[in-house]
Amino acid sequence: MVGLCHLAGVGMVLFRRPAERGRAGTGTVAAPAGRRAHAERGMSGAIPKGGRMSRAIDNLILAINAGSSSLKFSLYRHAAGLAAVAEGAIDTSGSGQLTLTLRGGGAPETGATSCAVTFLTGWLDAHFPAIAPRAVSHRVVSTHPDFAAPAIVTAGMLASLRATSDSASDHLPLQTALIETLQRRYPSALHVACFDSGFHATMPAAASMLPIPRRLQALGLKRHGFHGISCDYVVGELARVAGHKAAQGKLVVAHLGSGSSITAIEQGRSRDTTMGLSPAGGIMMARRSGDLDPALAWELARREGMDADAFHHLVNHESGLLGVSGTSADMRTLLDRQATDAHAAEAVTLFCYHARKAICAMAGAIDGLDTLVFTGGIGEHAAPVREQVCAGLSHLGVVLDPARNAAHAAVISAPAARVRVRVMPADEQRMLATYAQAHLT
Ligand SMILES: Nc1ncnc2c1ncn2[C@@H]1O[C@H](COP(=O)(O)OP(=O)(O)O)[C@@H](O)[C@H]1O
Ligand SMILES: CC(=O)OP(=O)(O)O
Numbered sequence: 001m002v003g004l005c006h007l008a009g010v011g012m013v014l015f016r017r018p019a020e021r022g023r024a025g026t027g028t029v030a031a032p033a034g035r036r037a038h039a040e041r042g043m044s045g046a047i048p049k050g051g052r053m054s055r056a057i058d059n060l061i062l063a064i065n066a067g068s069s070s071l072k073f074s075l076y077r078h079a080a081g082l083a084a085v086a087e088g089a090i091d092t093s094g095s096g097q098l099t100l101t102l103r104g105g106g107a108p109e110t111g112a113t114s115c116a117v118t119f120l121t122g123w124l125d126a127h128f129p130a131i132a133p134r135a136v137s138h139r140v141v142s143t144h145p146d147f148a149a150p151a152i153v154t155a156g157m158l159a160s161l162r163a164t165s166d167s168a169s170d171h172l173p174l175q176t177a178l179i180e181t182l183q184r185r186y187p188s189a190l191h192v193a194c195f196d197s198g199f200h201a202t203m204p205a206a207a208s209m210l211p212i213p214r215r216l217q218a219l220g221l222k223r224h225g226f227h228g229i230s231c232d233y234v235v236g237e238l239a240r241v242a243g244h245k246a247a248q249g250k251l252v253v254a255h256l257g258s259g260s261s262i263t264a265i266e267q268g269r270s271r272d273t274t275m276g277l278s279p280a281g282g283i284m285m286a287r288r289s290g291d292l293d294p295a296l297a298w299e300l301a302r303r304e305g306m307d308a309d310a311f312h313h314l315v316n317h318e319s320g321l322l323g324v325s326g327t328s329a330d331m332r333t334l335l336d337r338q339a340t341d342a343h344a345a346e347a348v349t350l351f352c353y354h355a356r357k358a359i360c361a362m363a364g365a366i367d368g369l370d371t372l373v374f375t376g377g378i379g380e381h382a383a384p385v386r387e388q389v390c391a392g393l394s395h396l397g398v399v400l401d402p403a404r405n406a407a408h409a410a411v412i413s414a415p416a417a418r419v420r421v422r423v424m425p426a427d428e429q430r431m432l433a434t435y436a437q438a439h440l441t
């Protein structure tokens, strides 16, 4: 399930190598920063013909987003706005070779290495050998109590992140390795850590408290939430495309990807979200179970002698779409197979049902719903999933326009529907770069 890659000076670094049958896949933050990400959108660039940018470019920001099934990166030139110079993603989900796909098309490049960090740095060296970015902005999935707002990376911060990396085992080992490697590669750059939970610091106590004894709460055990950088981006993007009033309204964001969560946002602030203490909580995901009956840990300990580490592995790596289908964690594969494979069909049905119930719960948290946004790899690309999720939400005022949904239109709700349903591409990298800009000026 898990591979190790050795990086000079970094030691053994974890990266995911799931043993999966089936096909490998392909690809308290200050609100003003969110608004800037959208106001300053510049031209979308591309690497030059011949594939190599030999001259030095000034004013670059590199944004690094290591998710649980992909390592996404964007290189921006920042001046008045953020102009993308190169954007891509390394697919880390499959059991085969790593592939890198540039945003905007082109054939995927295959890595000569099975280590995503080495592949990325090698690619950057090959295509942008002379650059010295002013900032490198890193997405960090951590629940460490000391970190919420984007901050300059320090040695102390890195040590704390490393010490707690098991709490987000799909993300933090790779993310800390990336910080260390890129610090060495770009020593003159400002390295900024952007915390995925920071956006959720505005959740009220009713949403963030766990109903456990106060003595345990005093240890800092609480619901943190994740995908906050994605949510912050969505709020800013909604303001840009639909106006301030829509962005300040009652908004539910369904970030459906390898990790999936549903978030309730009002007046641009997080009010509740499905992921909690860890990214394994909330709705069913690719390999994560989401919320379970608490008695399950006790039952498995009693019946199978399962210990804490085995339970942690079960709920993080063997469950979700993979566990229910028995064959694949990739929604594309399951949709392809559902007509002929009952377990694949059941996995899709369960995923959509969990997402639908969670949308109702999140609308309950903010007493209504004006806008529902689908984002993330599944949310952006899987029309049948959006259709199944929204079926049964008409009581909230959600009614899809089937043709618009099939076409992945920006607005997929029926014109007369009370709730506006949107599809928005996730762009955590642009948000990361915007946070870094705030540290440069
Ligand atoms: N066309 C598609 N149809 C259905 N699912 C898709 C499609 N494209 C991507 N996905 C799903 O999106 C997931 C990746 O989502 P993403 O948000 O990029 O994940 P992460 O950020 O966790 O790496 C893939 O595992 C795949 O299941
Ligand atoms: C928090 C989380 O699950 O992130 P991702 O979906 O990028 O893996």
Ligand SMILES: [Mg+2]
Pocket: 067, 068, 257
């Ligand atoms: Mg992601």
